[in-house]
Amino acid sequence: MNLIGLQTLARREVKRTFLILNQVVWPPVISTLLYFFIFVIGFGRAVGRMEGLPYVQFLVPGLIFMNVVEASFGEAAASLFLMRFSSSIQEILVAPLSYPEMVLGMLSGSTMRALVIGNLILLVSWPFGGPLPHSWPWYLALIVVVSVLFSSLGLVMALWAESFDQLSIASTFFITPMVFLGGVFTAAGAAYRQLPAAFRSVVFYNPMLYLVDGFRTAITGHSNPFSIQIAGLLLPMWTLDLVVATLGATLAFLLAMVLFSRGFKLRT
Amino acid sequence: MKAGIPPAATAAEAIALSDLVKCYGSLRAVDGISFTVPEGEFFGFLGPNGAGKTTTIHCLVGLATPTAGSIRVFGNDVVRDYRAARQLVGLCPQEFNFDRYLTNRETLLYSAGYFGIPRNECQTRADELLKRFDLWSKRDETSVKLSGGMKRRLTIARALIHRPRILILDEPTAGVDVELRLELWRFLKELNEEGLTIVLTTHYLEEAETLCKRIAIIDGGRIVALEDKDALVARLAGHRLRVVYARPLDRPIAIPGIEVEGEGQQVTVQVKDPGQIATILAQLATFGQILDVAVDRKNLQDIFLELTSRSRSVAPETLAGKRLS
Numbered sequence: 001m002n003l004i005g006l007q008t009l010a011r012r013e014v015k016r017t018f019l020i021l022n023q024v025v026w027p028p029v030i031s032t033l034l035y036f037f038i039f040v041i042g043f044g045r046a047v048g049r050m051e052g053l054p055y056v057q058f059l060v061p062g063l064i065f066m067n068v069v070e071a072s073f074g075e076a077a078a079s080l081f082l083m084r085f086s087s088s089i090q091e092i093l094v095a096p097l098s099y100p101e102m103v104l105g106m107l108s109g110s111t112m113r114a115l116v117i118g119n120l121i122l123l124v125s126w127p128f129g130g131p132l133p134h135s136w137p138w139y140l141a142l143i144v145v146v147s148v149l150f151s152s153l154g155l156v157m158a159l160w161a162e163s164f165d166q167l168s169i170a171s172t173f174f175i176t177p178m179v180f181l182g183g184v185f186t187a188a189g190a191a192y193r194q195l196p197a198a199f200r201s202v203v204f205y206n207p208m209l210y211l212v213d214g215f216r217t218a219i220t221g222h223s224n225p226f227s228i229q230i231a232g233l234l235l236p237m238w239t240l241d242l243v244v245a246t247l248g249a250t251l252a253f254l255l256a257m258v259l260f261s262r263g264f265k266l267r268t
Numbered sequence: 269m270k271a272g273i274p275p276a277a278t279a280a281e282a283i284a285l286s287d288l289v290k291c292y293g294s295l296r297a298v299d300g301i302s303f304t305v306p307e308g309e310f311f312g313f314l315g316p317n318g319a320g321k322t323t324t325i326h327c328l329v330g331l332a333t334p335t336a337g338s339i340r341v342f343g344n345d346v347v348r349d350y351r352a353a354r355q356l357v358g359l360c361p362q363e364f365n366f367d368r369y370l371t372n373r374e375t376l377l378y379s380a381g382y383f384g385i386p387r388n389e390c391q392t393r394a395d396e397l398l399k400r401f402d403l404w405s406k407r408d409e410t411s412v413k414l415s416g417g418m419k420r421r422l423t424i425a426r427a428l429i430h431r432p433r434i435l436i437l438d439e440p441t442a443g444v445d446v447e448l449r450l451e452l453w454r455f456l457k458e459l460n461e462e463g464l465t466i467v468l469t470t471h472y473l474e475e476a477e478t479l480c481k482r483i484a485i486i487d488g489g490r491i492v493a494l495e496d497k498d499a500l501v502a503r504l505a506g507h508r509l510r511v512v513y514a515r516p517l518d519r520p521i522a523i524p525g526i527e528v529e530g531e532g533q534q535v536t537v538q539v540k541d542p543g544q545i546a547t548i549l550a551q552l553a554t555f556g557q558i559l560d561v562a563v564d565r566k567n568l569q570d571i572f573l574e575l576t577s578r579s580r581s582v583a584p585e586t587l588a589g590k591r592l593s
Contacts, residue, residue, distance in 0.1 A: 088365045091367065
């Protein structure tokens with residue numbers, strides 16, 4: 001096992017993050033502050049409580065989730081794509097690194113960025129009445145799992161894309177809409193009740209719903225009161241949160257591993 | 269460091285290619301080539317653009333996966349024992365491929381890291397290499413600000429950071445001016461004298477003549493010549509004498525021991541020894557009034573044409589048979 005090689009790859013990703021602070025670290029902080037300005041200071045009183053939580057407590061876990069997703073996907077996708085684009089990926093391909101080492105090295109880099117940004121959002125929300133994690137271990141573990149999920153997808157996109165334009169397809173058409181519809185700003189229950197009966201169950205097919213709820217549960221200690229019936233079993237929402245997160249992360253990770261081990265667009 | 273444990277049995281064979289084939293779709297970019305490079309040799313790998321040089325190099329260093337055949341580096345198969353094999357090889361790629369987020373010193377340190385060398389063990393070596401290749405004053409800048417020659421030297425320093433025993437240079441002097449070329453040649457000669465095995469691809473015959481001990485010529489994915497540089501140059505190099513007569517000749521040119529090509533007013537003579545040119549010219553003058561004379565040195569292109577036309581006319585069945593096997 002080339003552990004030093006793996007660490008060097010992760011270190012390279014972290015270094016990249018700190019060299020492009022204005023692109024990747026300050027924007028999430030500033031947008032979080034702007035969301036507070038609009039939703040907490042502006043609408044907060046009108047919104048009142050949501051799913052039994054004060055609105056700021058409801059909102060912060062969602063914002064952390066959203067930024068963890070963006071940081072993980074963005075780091076993995078942009079970094080690997082730029083390496084392919086500039087051929088600097090060759091430096092890594094000629095080194096004695098196995099495919100799992102390459103993937104793990106890149107994923108640890110983007111997961112570290114996700115951890116930094118998630119906690120930064122937590123920190124800037126705190127003076128505005130934001131919550132501190134109800135369970136630190138669950139909160140940190142979720143960041144890691146969700147980050148592995150979206151970093152792996154980022155790697156897959158970076159291999160697939162042939163241009164920056166193609167690279168943006170996933171976030172523009174899938175990730176961002178699904179995150180926004182996944183209950184970051186509004187309760188899933190509210191959306192559920194507003195939709196025509198035929199579309200109601202669609203809400204629950206959005207995997208982001210469970211990931212957001214996972215964050216909310218870990219941070220505030222309150223899960224979505226919905227229970228979901230699958231194959232005759234009435235499952236509380238938080239169990240599904242765990243299943244979606246771990247299953248999603250495993251599948252995405254395996255997909256990235258398969259593409260790497262085939263040398264897909266890496267080795268000719 | 270790690271690159272110091274050769275498998276004793278095959279230590280003398282730095283590189284062994286055996287029936288290497290690399291296909292891209294229906295294109296056979298490398299079509300069954302075999303050769304070995306002993307340790308310590310300066311080996312030239314020549315061929316025109318698209319002949320398969322870079323593809324072969326890419327198979328050797330791990331940037332491409334061979335379709336068939338095998339490559340061994342000090343006895344380690346580059347696919348099966350890739351870790352051991354890659355540890356022993358340093359690559360200077362044709363195109364600059366530096367990481368844009370790293371300074372020049374970091375370029376060396378991170379590369380060492382990818383090769384599994386702890387940071388505290390490679391700092392001194394990185395500084396030595398930066399000084400040796402005259403990059404010390406640029407150590408904290410990024411590669412973007414370096415001149416072409418400096419970038420080229422940085423690729424060599426980077427290739428050497430993990431103490432490989434083989435250095436592979438893919439067209440290091442393409443597009444480099446004369447002064448820089450001479451400087452690079454000096455560095456490469458020094459490294460080879462220190463015991464490093466060097467494989468150089470180029471399409472400049474002069475470069476191969478100056479540096480290499482043995483030369484392989486590849487064309488259309490096949491080896492068309494593989495021998496000692498001196499033997500190859502003696503056999504194939506030479507001069508070409510072109511003569512234009514004032515009027516069409518009334519009798520054919522017949523000079524014993526000299527082969528004359530062409531007809532009408534213009535003829536061409538291949539001359540091995542430049543000392544003969546004057547004699548041959550005098551003999552040619554006896555056949556008619558000479559209007560114009562041109563002498564040029566045969567270049568690699570001519571040698572290619574000779575070798576490839578010969579390999580295609582002499583043994584097409586053998587080659588076809590080889591392809592099927």
